[in-house]
Amino acid sequence: MTDTSLETSLVKILGGRTASAIEKAFGYTSVAQLLSHYPRRYASKGELTALAHLPKGETVTIVAEVRDVRERSMRNKRGSIFEVKITDGTGILTLTFFNQSWRAKELHVGTRAIFSGKVSEYRGSYQLTHPMYELFDDHETDADNKASRFVDTPIPIYPATGTVTSWSLQRSIKLIFESLPSDLTTIPDPVPLQVRLEESMLTHGQALKQIHQPQATGEWEAARDALRFQEAFLLQTALLERRAALAQQAATPRPPREGGILQRFDSQLSFTLTDDQRAVGQQITDDLSGSHPMNRLVQGEVGSGKTLVALRAMLQVAESGGQAALLAPTEVLASQHLRSIVRTLGPDLAAELAPVLITGQIGAAERKRAMLAVASGGSRIVIGTHALMSDKMQFFDLGLVVVDEQHRFGVEQREALRAKAQTAPHTVVLTATPIPRTVAMTVFGDLDVSTIRQLPAGRAGITSHVVPLADKPGWINRAWVRVSEELQQGRQAFVVCPAISPPEESAPITQLPELEAGAEVLAESAEEAQGEVKVKLATVEETLAMLHEHPLFVDTPIAGLHGAMPGEEKDATMQAFAAGEIKLLVATTVIEVGVDVPNASTMVVLNADRFGVSQLHQLRGRVGRGSVPGLCLFVTEAPAATTARERVDAVASTLDGFELAQVDLELRREGDVLGTSQAGGKSSLKLLRVVRDSAIIEHARSLAQSVLDEDPTLAGHGFLREAIDSRLDDETREFLGKS
Ligand code: ADP
Ligand code: MG
Numbered sequence: 024m025t026d027t028s029l030e031t032s033l034v035k036i037l038g039g040r041t042a043s044a045i046e047k048a049f050g051y052t053s054v055a056q057l058l059s060h061y062p063r064r065y066a067s068k069g070e071l072t073a074l075a076h077l078p079k080g081e082t083v084t085i086v087a088e089v090r091d092v093r094e095r096s097m098r099n100k101r102g103s104i105f106e107v108k109i110t111d112g113t114g115i116l117t118l119t120f121f122n123q124s125w126r127a128k129e130l131h132v133g134t135r136a137i138f139s140g141k142v143s144e145y146r147g148s149y150q151l152t153h154p155m156y157e158l159f160d161d162h163e164t165d166a167d168n169k170a171s172r173f174v175d176t177p178i179p180i181y182p183a184t185g186t187v188t189s190w191s192l193q194r195s196i197k198l199i200f201e202s203l204p205s206d207l208t209t210i211p212d213p214v215p216l217q218v219r220l221e222e223s224m225l226t227h228g229q230a231l232k233q234i235h236q237p238q239a240t241g242e243w244e245a246a247r248d249a250l251r252f253q254e255a256f257l258l259q260t261a262l263l264e265r266r267a268a269l270a271q272q273a274a275t276p277r278p279p280r281e282g283g284i285l286q287r288f289d290s291q292l293s294f295t296l297t298d299d300q301r302a303v304g305q306q307i308t309d310d311l312s313g314s315h316p317m318n319r320l321v322q323g324e325v326g327s328g329k330t331l332v333a334l335r336a337m338l339q340v341a342e343s344g345g346q347a348a349l350l351a352p353t354e355v356l357a358s359q360h361l362r363s364i365v366r367t368l369g370p371d372l373a374a375e376l377a378p379v380l381i382t383g384q385i386g387a388a389e390r391k392r393a394m395l396a397v398a399s400g401g402s403r404i405v406i407g408t409h410a411l412m413s414d415k416m417q418f419f420d421l422g423l424v425v426v427d428e429q430h431r432f433g434v435e436q437r438e439a440l441r442a443k444a445q446t447a448p449h450t451v452v453l454t455a456t457p458i459p460r461t462v463a464m465t466v467f468g469d470l471d472v473s474t475i476r477q478l479p480a481g482r483a484g485i486t487s488h489v490v491p492l493a494d495k496p497g498w499i500n501r502a503w504v505r506v507s508e509e510l511q512q513g514r515q516a517f518v519v520c521p522a523i524s525p526p527e528e529s530a531p532i533t534q535l536p537e538l539e540a541g542a543e544v545l546a547e548s549a550e551e552a553q554g555e556v557k558v559k560l561a562t563v564e565e566t567l568a569m570l571h572e573h574p575l576f577v578d579t580p581i582a583g584l585h586g587a588m589p590g591e592e593k594d595a596t597m598q599a600f601a602a603g604e605i606k607l608l609v610a611t612t613v614i615e616v617g618v619d620v621p622n623a624s625t626m627v628v629l630n631a632d633r634f635g636v637s638q639l640h641q642l643r644g645r646v647g648r649g650s651v652p653g654l655c656l657f658v659t660e661a662p663a664a665t666t667a668r669e670r671v672d673a674v675a676s677t678l679d680g681f682e683l684a685q686v687d688l689e690l691r692r693e694g695d696v697l698g699t700s701q702a703g704g705k706s707s708l709k710l711l712r713v714v715r716d717s718a719i720i721e722h723a724r725s726l727a728q729s730v731l732d733e734d735p736t737l738a739g740h741g742f743l744r745e746a747i748d749s750r751l752d753d754e755t756r757e758f759l760g761k762s
Contacts, residue, residue: 027202029055029210036202037195045195048187054199058231060192061250061709062179065243066137074114077142077149084180084189087111089134094124109138117150134158137178139188157190177237196235207232213746214253218726225249251710255723258711260737261747263727266318266469267735272447274316277340277422279308284372285338291369299475300328306473307336310449311423317449323475324680325644326482329453332475333425334364336451341376341403345422349406350440352428354382354590355597355613360427361406362601363619381407381416384590412439420445426452455641455680476681485646485653487675489631493662502627502656507575509625510606514651516625518570518609519642520561521633523585537562539586539611561629567609576607584610615641621649631657631674632667636687639674 031054033042051057066086077083087109094105105126107118120126140154183189207228225245233246279285303321310317323329337347351357361380365373379393379402396402400419421444441448490498506516523537567583570576582605584596599605601620615638626646631639647653657675661667673686737744
């Protein structure tokens with residue numbers, strides 16, 4: 024009998040050298056970790072892999088046939104070069120070996136092998152220098168024709184590195200299976216038996232075996248399906264469990280009162296709520312009246328009036344003396360929220376509820392006063408940045424936490440604020456990024472979701488245009504003319520730049536211009552991503568200087584706004600822009616979220632292709648918010664038919680955020696979509712793709728729900744319990760809350 028299990032350390036089975044190479048390359052130390060390193064794809068011995076599109080600089084694994092071998096001596100030195108040309112029918116690649124003429128014994132014309140190495144370029148053609156390879160034995164001609172029997176066995180091709188190759192992984196995994204119990208069904212399976220039978224799926228052990236050592240294509244397909252389902256099932260079980268735990272907590276009911284604050288507010292409102300605002304408002308009213316905490320995500324199109332929905336929830340909580348805290352991602356946004364909330368409340372309600380602002384940048388005396396008002400209960404509406412989470416911050420009776428623009432905050436932060444209440448507070452999370460249903464289910468699986476699709480009536484709409492400088496360099500002037508025309512009509516405009524200031528002249532080539540804190544600027548090419556070319560991005564500084572000099576804007580009050588400015592200055596600039604004193608604002612993505620200046624009609628986005636799809640959509644949402652029609656000009660140097668250009672074209676072609684969210688998902692990789700801290704951790708989402716696998720996720724969720732219905736603590740499902748508690752890595756556990 025063997026005592027190897029999934030927990031066994033790799034050293035024990037593979038020995039120190041191999042184990043440490045694997046740990047260094049991938050960080051794996053246990054059998055379970057290595058076995059969850061799934062093949063990237065499968066090759067068959069008959070398959071020819073495209074040599075035509077080799078990625079330069081990357082380590083590749085290819086199946087090919089030797090077409091030509093020759094040996095020559097080196098020109099200037101002693102020694103020989105053994106050169107092998109291999110082909111897969113789509114292209115030819117040269118393998119180069121220095122002083123290894125003995126290779127001629129292994130590599131003959133017609134030999135087939137699996138080769139691995141790093142692609143480099145020499146005199147205009149691609150080559151692998153000293154590649155590793157493993158020969159196929161298909162020249163064997165035994166009587167029983169072993170070769171032909173195995174010719175269709177899929178060969179797993181693993182994500183590999185220069186030191187740990189695909190087939191060394193294959194060999195290590197083979198050793199592991201040799202030492203595991205031969206009856207693989209004894210390997211603990213987190214998916215409960217009844218579920219597995221219902222789905223007629225492989226057991227965990229069988230699936231691991233077949234994904235690594237399939238005898239036929241159908242085998243790895245079945246294994247992949249089982250493991251993919253398992254990921255979805257584990258994640259959904261964990262999320263549903265957390266949701267149930269939250270729902271069990273007691274909360275103070277905060278019902279609305281006849282003739283109370285909320286009703287007074289509604290009756291003085293200068294506009295009527297949209298149907299969606301009304302419907303979501305009703306859900307929130309009901310949730311707040313209950314004795315368990317509300318945990319609700321309100322997602323809605325940019326400008327759909329989510330803040331108003333949140334404010335009404337705050338008023339309902341204030342009804343009974345409770346306090347609401349609104350957490351905003353930036354200073355600019357927090358102080359704008361304060362101003363607009365005070366304005367919307369009107370003088371009487373504002374005096375009664377005494378909204379205060381708490382951020383890291385306000386003066387010490389003022390902050391002390393504000394904190395006192397919060398601790399005494401005198402202030403019932405508290406607006407702030409992460410400063411709200413400081414230890415010194417105390418609430419008198421925190422009843423509601425509103426998190427604006429959730430994608431900027433981790434769950435830990437939401438939790439830190441919630442922890443300031445005596446009893447669990449109600450929570451509303453607002454997000455402007457429309458999220459496809461299954462993503463919401465996966466990322467926010469612990470929240471109920473409400474959606475606001477309608478925009479308030481009377482919006483004049485936004486027109487978007489691409490300004491393609493690659494084909495039409497002169498159009499940049501027309502863009503500035505359009506801006507000045509808008510300004511002449513008394514309107515205001517934004518110019519958005521990806522960077523703040525240019526790098527020093529003498530700076531090394533790898534230095535980027537100064538970017539907005541947390542900003543992600545997409546690279547144009549692999550060379551650029553690796554810092555091998557100098558990046559020319561529009562900066563706030565240079566653009567500001569250029570526009571100051573520009574004949575069209577001689578009398579125009581222009582200002583710059585970016586995250587590196589002191590808080591007071593940012594605030595003053597934003598207020599001056601809101602008041603119409605500044606006409607043209609040159610900014611970074613600090614204005615991306617929430618900024619609400621209805622008179623701003625026009626936006627020019629420079630280097631638009633450097634922004635992500637949803638970021639562009641968010642940015643555009645800053646114009647066309649009032650009764651003046653919006654105009655958005657996306658300036659790009661990206662040539663037509665590149666992915667960069669596709670992103671910009673997509674945003675220009677529609678105003679529908681839900682459609683764009685879908686496009687965004689298609690153009691990005693999964694990790695970018697969920698964010699590493701939200702992806703459920705590296706170890707738990709390997710095969711699952713939230714968009715493609717939406718049906719699997721939904722199905723897994725309903726099965727997870729029925730398991731939890733019968734066994735809420737999973738006491739009778741030990742392996743599932745264990746898998747949830749231990750297999751999810753730290754990041755995931757943080758995401759799921761430590762409860
Ligand atoms: P977002 O959903 O992007 O946060 P806001 O809450 O900032 O949107 O609302 C955008 C603007 O629309 C604000 O000026 C707000 O006062 C206004 N607004 C909200 N609801 C309505 C409505 N029902 N009718 C007209 N204007 C509204
Ligand atoms: Mg908002």
